[in-house]
Amino acid sequence: MSDRDVFQPPERIETERLILRKARLSDAAILHDAYMTDPDVAKFTSWKPRTDVRQSEMWIAHCIKQWERAESFPFVIEYESEPIGMVGMHSMSDHISFAFVIAKPFWGKGIMPEALSALIDWALAQQCVNRVQIYFLADNHRSQRVIEKCGLEYEYTFAHPDNLGEPKDCKMYSKVR
Template identity: 35%
Template sequence: MILGFIGVVLLIFLSLIGLLGLLNLEVNPAIPLASALVVASSIATWRSLSRRSKRSGKGARPPEIFETSRLRLRPPKMNDAEEIFLSYASDPEVTKYLTWRPHSDINETREFLDRCIREWERGDSFSWVIELRDEGKLIGMIELNISAYRASLGYVLARPYWNRGYATEAAGEVVNWAIEQPHIYRIWAVCDVENVASARVLEKIGMQREGVLRRFILHPNVSDEPRDCYCYSKVKGR
């Protein structure tokens, strides 16, 4: 009788250990089993909610091609590497307020493009190169990252094409598409408080400055410490 009871307890214990393994947790002898199960339950719940949040925010994928009066936006390709590297990715002035340092080698640009292409395929994030429509000249890149009910925007433009309204034209086209999607309620972007040109672009496309995010983001070409940023947004129905 006692041996049978012990066998049942042992079977339950081994089943719980198996459950923890399925949840990718290591059984730590220093943690009581009950506590470990609470952690496991929390992680399982978090994963479920995370998946549900992503699914509930899924809608139509962005179009692969956007066209404006002067520009054409298309997904990046691996053979764009040299043009991107030479036109802006290696330029310290262009990358001053970006979150990455200038590329010192074209292989860095290739690795970046590989990530962009894989993100498109997975539907995690969507990047387009910006081309002059008539010439086919690559002049920059723009990105939209859709998560649940919101989307974040980022862009970069080669220096010879600054102050010509190209960034405003490209960003405006992407933001206008995003705000028309039934599952997207907020488009937002941040820029360094000293990046006056980028702030002006965001204001021109109808975004409102919400405030300053203090010590929010690292711009390694300016400082080794996190920088203050302006937060801009465009919200549906407001």
């Protein structure tokens, strides 16, 4: 993807059970309560648990600006009309990098593989995308299962700082067109 303007996902994608859509400011308080304050969720992310809803509001405002600038495309996951998580789609030269998070009550219910598969399938159908990739903390076995269910394959392990700035092993998985 040499021209970022070529890559522009739709603002809404529907699956059998989910709506994947562009974030709204009204999502901030709901997502804050759903997962942004949960240390069990945050320990596998690049951020610390939020302590104030204003932090979550700032994050959602940032996500909206990223979308408007076509820098990245953070999708909110709606299940039964409630926001429960997010998937970030980041365009990088000829590939897309994904990141994802979901509230703990929805772990192990097949929701994240459904959401992620829909976005991966859409991305790989674009002429300008040759590869999708995801990296995650190596000890996050739940994410590894999600990623493998989506058809991505292991490439390598590398060190990357966790949400406390400590170097941790991360695994890179990818899928090519």
